[in-house]
Amino acid sequence: MNAPTIAHINCADCPIRHRAVCARCEADELEALDTIKYYRTYEAGQPIIWSGDVMNFVGSVVSGIATLTQTMEDGRTQMVGLLLPSDFVGRPGRDGAAYNVVATTDLVMCCFRKKPFEDLMAKTPHIAHRLLEMTLDELDAAREWMLVLGRKTAREKIASLLSIIARRDASLTPDGAVQSMTFDLPLTREAMADYLGLTLETVSRQVSALKKDGVISLEGKRRVTVPDMGRLMEEAGDDSDGGFLL
Amino acid sequence: MNAPTIAHINCADCPIRHRAVCARCEADELEALDTIKYYRTYEAGQPIIWSGDVMNFVGSVVSGIATLTQTMEDGRTQMVGLLLPSDFVGRPGRDGAAYNVVATTDLVMCCFRKKPFEDLMAKTPHIAHRLLEMTLDELDAAREWMLVLGRKTAREKIASLLSIIARRDASLTPDGAVQSMTFDLPLTREAMADYLGLTLETVSRQVSALKKDGVISLEGKRRVTVPDMGRLMEEAGDDSDGGFLL
DNA sequence: AACGAACTTTGACCTAGATCAAACGGGACT
DNA sequence: AGTCCCGTTTGATCTAGGTCAAAGTTCGTT
Incomplete structure (x- = not known):
C-alpha cells in the first residue's frame, strides 16, 4: 500500500489541508487511528460540551468553527479559544471539560473515544509528541492573547x-x-x-x-x-x- | 537499589517537594536524567533569557521565582506566566525563546541541555507524557488568566x-x-x-x-x-x- | 545618624471604553 | 409586499481605571 504523505494525528483522510503535518507517523499507526475514529456533526449555535461535563472523547475540527468560553456566575463571559479546522479539542488524561465549547457555524468534528485514544497514545510515542507540540502552540497563542487582553x-x-x-x-x-x-x-x-x-x-x-x-x-x-x-x-x-x- | 517514591521529570533529588509527581518513572530513567542535568543560580533581578534568544536548555525552577513577560515596542509589558518552584521552562523542539524570563528573587534552576533532553524524551515516553500533562495544566492556567484579564x-x-x-x-x-x-x-x-x-x-x-x-x-x-x-x-x-x- | 534609591501610597484630574437607549438593516417567514 | 427577529450601528452620558504629581516608607550605605 502507499505510505501517506500527509499524516495528522487525527485523520489521514480528512478533506481539509491540515495546518500541521506529522511526517514521522507510520502507515500502520494511521490505520490504527482509522479504526477507532468517527465523525460527528453539529449545527450552528449548538453546544458541544458544557464546562464541567464529563467528556468521553477527544477530537479535532474538520470544518466549521467553534469557540471555547469561560463564564462567571453573573454572566460575564470570556472566549479563551477559537477552534478552526485542524484544532484539537479535549484533554487526554482528564475527564471534566474546563470550558464551554460551542459550534458557531455548522461543524464537523473527527472524534475518538477517549480511552482507545489514550491507549493508542501510550503505544505510539509520535502521537504524544505531536500532541505536545500542538499544546505548546496553543499555549503560545494563549499567552500572545494575554498581551492583547491586558495591554492593548x-x-x-x-x-x-x-x-x-x-x-x-x-x-x-x-x-x-x-x-x-x-x-x-x-x-x-x-x-x-x-x-x-x-x-x-x-x-x-x-x-x-x-x-x-x-x-x-x-x-x-x-x-x-x-x-x-x-x-x-x-x-x-x-x-x-x-x-x-x- | 531503592525505587524512588517521588520522581519528577527533572530531578530525583531536588530539595523541594515537587508539586507534580510522576509515580510511573522508573529508577533507570531517573539515573539517566541525573547524568545530564546541572544546576544554575541567578540573582534577583537577573534576566535568564530574552525573547528571541536561542535557548539551548530546558529546565525547571528549584527555588525562587521567575516571571515570563512579553513587551511591545513602546514598552507596554504583560506578564504571561509566573514561575514558581517545580515549574518548567523551555520548549523541546523549538530553539527561540518566545518571552523574557527574569528572576525576581534569587533563583536556582535545574537545567538540561536541550539536545540530550530531547533524545531522552524520545527514548522514554513517560517523560513526554508528563510534559504534556504539565503543558496542559499551564494552558488551563493561561486560559483562566484570560478571563481575569478580559473580564474582571x-x-x-x-x-x-x-x-x-x-x-x-x-x-x-x-x-x-x-x-x-x-x-x-x-x-x-x-x-x-x-x-x-x-x-x-x-x-x-x-x-x-x-x-x-x-x-x-x-x-x-x-x-x-x-x-x-x-x-x-x-x-x-x-x-x-x-x-x-x- | 544622615543620606539616597527604590518602592509604595495618596490625591486630583482626565479619558477610553462601558452603559443605556434608540434606530437601522437584512433575511426568513407568512 | 409586509413584518418579525436578530444582529448591527450610532448617539449621549457615565465611570473605572489611567495619568500626572507629590509625599511617605523601607532599607542599605557611608
Missing part, C-alpha cells in the same frame, strides 16, 4: 483579531507572502467582544473606525478585505517585521 | 492574584483544607500590575481597599495574611465551591 487598546485589539483570523485563513490556502486579502468574519460582534474583553458596541465602533481609516473595507457585515496586511499588523501593535510570511 | 474588575484581579499565589504557596506545605493563611508577596506592585493588566497605582489603591475592608491584612508591604480564603475567593469572582481544598 480597543482599536489594537480589533486589528489583532482580524490579523489572527486572516493569518489562520491564509494558512489554509497559502501563497507565500501575502499583501492583501479577503475573508469572512466567522464571528458576530458579540463573539468578537467576548474574545477581546470589550463590549459589542465598542467592537462595532472600532470596526467602523478602521473602515473609515481605510485599514479594512467591508462588503456586508461579515466579508472583510484588508488591502494591506502590513498596515493591519501595525495597527495591531505587533512588531511588523516587514513582510507577511507564513 | 481591578479589585477582582487583585483578589484573583492573591488567591492564586496563596493556593500555590499552600500546595507546597499542604494541610488539606485551609481557612486562613499568611504568605509573602513575591512581586512588586509594578510586577503585579504587569500581571494584571493594570497600573501600579491602581494595584496599590485596590490592595489598600482590600485591607480596609478586612479581606486581607498586611505586615510591612509584602507579608499578607488572609483571614478567610473563602472570602478572598468570593472577591475574586470565582465560584467558591465552599471549602478551599487542594
Whole structure:
C-alpha cells in the first residue's frame, strides 16, 4: 500500500489541508487511528460540551468553527479559544471539560473515544509528541492573547483579531507572502467582544473606525478585505517585521 | 537499589517537594536524567533569557521565582506566566525563546541541555507524557488568566492574584483544607500590575481597599495574611465551591 | 545618624471604553 | 409586499481605571 504523505494525528483522510503535518507517523499507526475514529456533526449555535461535563472523547475540527468560553456566575463571559479546522479539542488524561465549547457555524468534528485514544497514545510515542507540540502552540497563542487582553487598546485589539483570523485563513490556502486579502468574519460582534474583553458596541465602533481609516473595507457585515496586511499588523501593535510570511 | 517514591521529570533529588509527581518513572530513567542535568543560580533581578534568544536548555525552577513577560515596542509589558518552584521552562523542539524570563528573587534552576533532553524524551515516553500533562495544566492556567484579564474588575484581579499565589504557596506545605493563611508577596506592585493588566497605582489603591475592608491584612508591604480564603475567593469572582481544598 | 534609591501610597484630574437607549438593516417567514 | 427577529450601528452620558504629581516608607550605605 502507499505510505501517506500527509499524516495528522487525527485523520489521514480528512478533506481539509491540515495546518500541521506529522511526517514521522507510520502507515500502520494511521490505520490504527482509522479504526477507532468517527465523525460527528453539529449545527450552528449548538453546544458541544458544557464546562464541567464529563467528556468521553477527544477530537479535532474538520470544518466549521467553534469557540471555547469561560463564564462567571453573573454572566460575564470570556472566549479563551477559537477552534478552526485542524484544532484539537479535549484533554487526554482528564475527564471534566474546563470550558464551554460551542459550534458557531455548522461543524464537523473527527472524534475518538477517549480511552482507545489514550491507549493508542501510550503505544505510539509520535502521537504524544505531536500532541505536545500542538499544546505548546496553543499555549503560545494563549499567552500572545494575554498581551492583547491586558495591554492593548480597543482599536489594537480589533486589528489583532482580524490579523489572527486572516493569518489562520491564509494558512489554509497559502501563497507565500501575502499583501492583501479577503475573508469572512466567522464571528458576530458579540463573539468578537467576548474574545477581546470589550463590549459589542465598542467592537462595532472600532470596526467602523478602521473602515473609515481605510485599514479594512467591508462588503456586508461579515466579508472583510484588508488591502494591506502590513498596515493591519501595525495597527495591531505587533512588531511588523516587514513582510507577511507564513 | 531503592525505587524512588517521588520522581519528577527533572530531578530525583531536588530539595523541594515537587508539586507534580510522576509515580510511573522508573529508577533507570531517573539515573539517566541525573547524568545530564546541572544546576544554575541567578540573582534577583537577573534576566535568564530574552525573547528571541536561542535557548539551548530546558529546565525547571528549584527555588525562587521567575516571571515570563512579553513587551511591545513602546514598552507596554504583560506578564504571561509566573514561575514558581517545580515549574518548567523551555520548549523541546523549538530553539527561540518566545518571552523574557527574569528572576525576581534569587533563583536556582535545574537545567538540561536541550539536545540530550530531547533524545531522552524520545527514548522514554513517560517523560513526554508528563510534559504534556504539565503543558496542559499551564494552558488551563493561561486560559483562566484570560478571563481575569478580559473580564474582571481591578479589585477582582487583585483578589484573583492573591488567591492564586496563596493556593500555590499552600500546595507546597499542604494541610488539606485551609481557612486562613499568611504568605509573602513575591512581586512588586509594578510586577503585579504587569500581571494584571493594570497600573501600579491602581494595584496599590485596590490592595489598600482590600485591607480596609478586612479581606486581607498586611505586615510591612509584602507579608499578607488572609483571614478567610473563602472570602478572598468570593472577591475574586470565582465560584467558591465552599471549602478551599487542594 | 544622615543620606539616597527604590518602592509604595495618596490625591486630583482626565479619558477610553462601558452603559443605556434608540434606530437601522437584512433575511426568513407568512 | 409586509413584518418579525436578530444582529448591527450610532448617539449621549457615565465611570473605572489611567495619568500626572507629590509625599511617605523601607532599607542599605557611608
